[in-house]
Amino acid sequence: METSMKCVKYLLFAFNLLFALSGLLLIITGGVVQGAYSEYLDFLGDSFFNTPVFLSVVGCIIFFVAFFGCCGAIKENQCMTLTFGILLGIIFLMEIGAGIAAYQLKGQMNVLIEKNMEKGMKNYKQPGYEGVTKTWDIIQREMRCCGAQEFRDWGNTTFSEKTNVPDSCCLSDIVDCGKSVLTENDSKAAMKIHLGGCFETFSTQIQENVAVLGGVGIGIGFMQFLGMVSAFLLARALKKEYETV
Missing domain, CATH: 1.20.120 (Four Helix Bundle (Hemerythrin (Met), subunit A))
Incomplete structure (x- = not known):
């Protein structure tokens, strides 16, 4: 015992x-x-x-x-x-x-x-939503993506004016590099920004x-x-x- x-x-x-x-x-x-x-x-x-x-x-x-x-x-x-x-x-x-x-x-x-x-996305760059704006910029830079499903998702937001994407989508982070990107075809857009959305990568x-x-x-x-x-x-x-x- x-x-x-x-x-x-x-x-x-x-x-x-x-x-x-x-x-x-x-x-x-x-x-x-x-x-x-x-x-x-x-x-x-x-x-x-x-x-x-x-x-x-x-x-x-x-x-x-x-x-x-x-x-x-x-x-x-x-x-x-x-x-x-x-x-x-x-x-x-x-x-x-x-x-x-x-x-x-x-x-x-x-x-x-x-x-x-x-x-x-709908509140991006809107007054009082600085946290949302910062979060989107961080995730798009770090994960090299743009929008939720694809970069053209930004066309449905007030920020884009149907033509722009955030500068954080760009291959090189240059001021106003996202302007007028949505008016171009995918091939030309790919020379400036990341085309793929952030949702799948982030969710996984x-x-x-x-x-x-x-x-x-x-x-x-x-x-x-x-x-x-x-x-x-x-x-x-x-x-x-x-x-x-």
């Missing part, structure tokens, strides 16, 4: 080290994703950022719980070990929920992004990152499930030991 309890004890201690690292991983992952896409808030909406923020919060909680678990394992305290197991169970359910929510969001992203892109990139977020949450959740089982086994072993004393 004593040898078995020691094995569970050291196994739990090892799990706690992994938990601390997983908490750090969650904090970093959530922070990086939120920071990297904060400039695209007008396209993504608040729902996209809920998952990385939630994972970062869970990561902070895991740090505290891992410390609690280490104390319980080292001191062989049944109450602390049992509490640790219960807390892990709660965190496990939270992370599985976050993972499922991320995958559900992945299926909705196409509609959400396309809707926000089209809405943003976002969905891949949402899938990564969901996978991280579920993967760490599974590892914590094993730690929860170890905590309950140790608590049970400690209870039996105290009952025989």
